[in-house]
Amino acid sequence: MMLFVVVFYAGNILTGRAINELPPFTIAFFRLVVAFLVMLPFGLRSAWAYRDKFREYKKPFLLMTLTGITFFNTFIYGALQFTTSTNVSVLETVIPVATVGLSAFLLKERLRNSQIVGVLLSLFGAVWVVLDGRIFSIAGMNWNIGDSIMIGAVGSWAVYSILVKQYMSLFPQFGALFVMSGISIIVLLPIVAVEWLVAGVPSLLIEPANVAGIAYLGLFPSFIALIFYNRAVGVLGASQASVFLNFLPIVTMVGAWLWLDEAITMMKVAGALAVITGVMLTTGNSGKRQKHLYGKQHQEKAID
Numbered sequence: 001m002m003l004f005v006v007v008f009y010a011g012n013i014l015t016g017r018a019i020n021e022l023p024p025f026t027i028a029f030f031r032l033v034v035a036f037l038v039m040l041p042f043g044l045r046s047a048w049a050y051r052d053k054f055r056e057y058k059k060p061f062l063l064m065t066l067t068g069i070t071f072f073n074t075f076i077y078g079a080l081q082f083t084t085s086t087n088v089s090v091l092e093t094v095i096p097v098a099t100v101g102l103s104a105f106l107l108k109e110r111l112r113n114s115q116i117v118g119v120l121l122s123l124f125g126a127v128w129v130v131l132d133g134r135i136f137s138i139a140g141m142n143w144n145i146g147d148s149i150m151i152g153a154v155g156s157w158a159v160y161s162i163l164v165k166q167y168m169s170l171f172p173q174f175g176a177l178f179v180m181s182g183i184s185i186i187v188l189l190p191i192v193a194v195e196w197l198v199a200g201v202p203s204l205l206i207e208p209a210n211v212a213g214i215a216y217l218g219l220f221p222s223f224i225a226l227i228f229y230n231r232a233v234g235v236l237g238a239s240q241a242s243v244f245l246n247f248l249p250i251v252t253m254v255g256a257w258l259w260l261d262e263a264i265t266m267m268k269v270a271g272a273l274a275v276i277t278g279v280m281l282t283t284g285n286s287g288k289r290q291k292h293l294y295g296k297q298h299q300e301k302a303i304d
Contacts, residue, residue: 001229001231001232002232002241002244003247004224005228005229005244005245006244006251007251008220008224008225008228009221009225009248010248010251010252011216011221012073012225013080013088013089013248014085015217016073016076019209020077020081022202022204022205022210023195023202024077024080025074025191026205027077027217028070028073028074028077029189030218031073031214031221032069032181032185032188032218032222034217035219035222036181038218039177039178042174043174043176043177044178046174046175046178047176047178047179049175050171050172050175053171054171057167060167061176061179061180062183063159063163064160064163064167064168064180065180066187067159068163069183071152071156072153073222075150075152075156076153079146079150079153080146081146082145082149083145083147083149083150085252089126089249091151091153091154092153092154092245092249093245093249094154095154095245096119096123096245098154098155099157099158099161102158102159102161103161106162114281115240117281118243118278119243121274121275121277121278122277122278124278125246125271125272125274125275125276125277125278126247126248126249126250126275128268128271133268133271164229164233164234165234168230168234177226177227229241232244246278247275247276250271250272250275253272
């Protein structure tokens, strides 16, 4: 599941970059509209059945919505307006480290020494990939406001991962994402209105390529990937699931090779191998130990 999540999120970066002539809040808003409509037949019934549970845990559910659904991708689309995809990829590799730190502090999750080595190795390998082996050039990169925006994305996803581990089991999968998307649309609507008042209504919004890009963002990163990620966190834990996000630079690199004719160098291959090794060390067999318990808790909710 996490490998599919990585593929869909790599597509999220590539597509967001391809349609970045559109304003960032506009992209975020319409991708959620697409996701909401797709989830309508799946989520409405279960959301209504669990309405009392949503009210009971409204505070953590709202925070989970804002961090994971409303603003994480909005931060990414905003960052891509100002900075390069390379800088975005570098900063996204910090997400697992931030998640591990928060998990250790808030959830008291403990990692074996081999898992800690795996986290650091995968982080190093991911940075190695995006910098093509020129690891010491990171200090000389041209950081700007877009990179600061990406820090918001890193923090948002780390918090979301922790909340998913604690609370997502209380809600039906489709119903929860349906309600989250609806809340996010309401939150973003006035922001989009201000964006259009300031910058004007984007005439390129109805261009076929942009419509197709938004449709992809709404279906895969905003719907299918989140279902897979939430299930994976329940099996692997927030720390270990997030380490798979270090595959993002690798998949993005392959996508750029396939569609943008960019070369894959031996330095990038070496970094990719380091990432894969680090992920294997971090995940180990602990996912199997948690799988039985998770399956018992979530079987009926997955059906919902």
